Amino acid sequence: MRKSSIHKQARAGRGSALSVAIGRELRRRRVGAGLTQAALATPFTRAFVSAVEQGLAMPSIPALVLLTDRLDTPLEEFFQGVNEQMTGVYNPGHGYRQDPPPSRR
Numbered sequence: 001m002r003k004s005s006i007h008k009q010a011r012a013g014r015g016s017a018l019s020v021a022i023g024r025e026l027r028r029r030r031v032g033a034g035l036t037q038a039a040l041a042t043p044f045t046r047a048f049v050s051a052v053e054q055g056l057a058m059p060s061i062p063a064l065v066l067l068t069d070r071l072d073t074p075l076e077e078f079f080q081g082v083n084e085q086m087t088g089v090y091n092p093g094h095g096y097r098q099d100p101p102p103s104r105r
Helices: 005-012 017-032 037-041 046-053 061-070 075-086
Strands: none
Touching: 017 046, 017 061, 017 075, 037 046, 061 075
């Protein structure tokens, strides 16, 4: 059964978990590289980079390749970071306990 275009947009379009994760990872790497949005944007606009970082625009694969090249990051490594952004991790700081709480009697 084919999926509707509405379903595809909800899964990977503007504001989806995927576009937000891509935006967060792009911003994390851009800031880590000490670049401004304008410096990273060439040949695109600063507004495009801003929209991607906010999850409001989904870059094409060629656009993403150009951006990650400017960040000197292989695409595979970039998507590993995106995967980490989308994967929930439980640790002691978020309420997960290594040892069960003592039982009440």
